Amino acid sequence: MSAAPTWTSQDAEYARFATAQGSTVINAGIAKQWAGRLTELLRLRDYQDNWDGFGAQAPDPFIVDTAIAFLHALRDRDFTDPPQRVTLSPDGLVAIEWQIGAEFIRAEIGDGNDVEWMRARPGEETDFWTEPLPQMGEQAWQQLRRSPAAGAAVSASAR
Amino acid sequence: MSPDEHILRTVPNTADYFKETMGHWTVTPYAFKPHAERDPDGLSLFREDFVTPQEVATTCKHPASARVVRLKVSDLIALGLSVESNPQPEELPGHVIIPEMNYGAAKAKQTKRRIDDLTQKLAALASKSIAYSPSGLTWPKRS
Numbered sequence: 001m002s003a004a005p006t007w008t009s010q011d012a013e014y015a016r017f018a019t020a021q022g023s024t025v026i027n028a029g030i031a032k033q034w035a036g037r038l039t040e041l042l043r044l045r046d047y048q049d050n051w052d053g054f055g056a057q058a059p060d061p062f063i064v065d066t067a068i069a070f071l072h073a074l075r076d077r078d079f080t081d082p083p084q085r086v087t088l089s090p091d092g093l094v095a096i097e098w099q100i101g102a103e104f105i106r107a108e109i110g111d112g113n114d115v116e117w118m119r120a121r122p123g124e125e126t127d128f129w130t131e132p133l134p135q136m137g138e139q140a141w142q143q144l145r146r147s148p149a150a151g152a153a154v155s156a157s158a159r
Numbered sequence: 160m161s162p163d164e165h166i167l168r169t170v171p172n173t174a175d176y177f178k179e180t181m182g183h184w185t186v187t188p189y190a191f192k193p194h195a196e197r198d199p200d201g202l203s204l205f206r207e208d209f210v211t212p213q214e215v216a217t218t219c220k221h222p223a224s225a226r227v228v229r230l231k232v233s234d235l236i237a238l239g240l241s242v243e244s245n246p247q248p249e250e251l252p253g254h255v256i257i258p259e260m261n262y263g264a265a266k267a268k269q270t271k272r273r274i275d276d277l278t279q280k281l282a283a284l285a286s287k288s289i290a291y292s293p294s295g296l297t298w299p300k301r302s
Contacts, residue, residue: 040174051173052171052173052175052194052221053171053219053220053221053222053225054171054194054196054197054219054220054221055194055195055196055197056194056195056196084178084180084181085174085178085181085187087174087175087176087187087189088175088189089189089192090189090192090194090195090197091192091194091195091265091266095187095188095189097181097184097187099181099182099183099184102183104183104184104279104283106188106279108275118272118275118276118279120276120279120280126276126279128272128275
C-alpha cells in the first residue's frame with residue numbers, strides 16, 4: 001500500500017476536501033495535484049519583466065487570478081481530473097494543460113470573458129471551443145479588477 | 160534551403176516551457192508562440208549547418224539556462240510552413256524565420272487558432288528532439 005502524501009499547510013484546504021470525499025489515498029494524491037497547480041499559479045504572480053530571458057512582460061495579476069478562479073471551477077466540476085501543467089505565454093496568457101495518452105487539452109485564460117479550449121489528437125483536426133468564465137458576480141469581478149492583490153480572497157469567496 | 164536541413168530554437172529551461180511528465184508535449188506549445196520581442200516578423204530559429212546547438216543556447220539569457228530543440232525543415236513544409244533566410248547583424252549566423260508564425264498573426268483573432276494549432280504540432284515534434292541540454296541541467300521545477 002502506498003503511503004499517504006504528507007500535507008503542507010498550503011495543502012490544508014485540499015486535505016479537508018479529500019477527507020470529505022472519503023479520505024482515501026487516491027483522493028489525497030489527486031488533491032495534491034490540484035494543490036500543486038494552485039501553487040504554480042500563485043507563483044506566476046511573482047514573475048517580473050523578462051521572466052523568460054527574452055524580454056517578456058510580467059503577467060497581469062488579474063489574468064492569473066482569473067486562472068486561479070477557473071482552476072477552482074474545474075476542480076469542482078471533476079475532482080478526479082486534475083491538470084498536469086500550468087504555463088504562461090510570452091504575451092501573458094495562462095494555460096492549464098492535460099496530456100492524456102496521445103491527446104493534448106489546453107484551457108487558455110486571457111483578459112476576455114471566455115476560456116478558450118483546444119484539444120489535439122494525432123491524425124485528427126484540432127478542436128477549439130470557448131466557455132464563459134465562472135460566474136463570480138459583477139461586484140466581485142470589479143473588486144478583482146481594482147485590486148489584484150485581493151484576488152485570492154475574491155476567488156475563495158466565489159467557490 | 161534543403162528539406163533535409165535541421166533548424167534549432169532555444170527554449171528557456173523553466174517550468175513554463177518543460178515538464179518531463181507531459182509525454183508527447185514535454186515542451187509546451189508556448190515555446191513556439193510568436194514573441195513580441197523575439198519573433199516580430201516570424202518565428203526565429205537557426206540553421207544547424209551554420210551553428211551548433213550549444214552556440215544557439217547562449218542566445219537565451221535566462222538565469223536557469225536553456226535547452227535547444229531541433230526541427231526538420233521537411234516537417235515544417237508538411238505543416239504548410241516556409242523557412243526563410245533572415246541574416247541579422249546582431250544574431251548568430253544562419254538565422255531564419257518562419258514568416259507565417261509572426262507576432263501579429265498570433266494576436267489576430269482570425270489567425271490565432273491556426274497559430275495555436277501549429278504551436279502544439281511544433282511542440283510535439285520538438286519534444287521528440289531535444290538537441291542540447293547543458294551538462295548537469297535538471298528538469299525545471301517551480302521553487
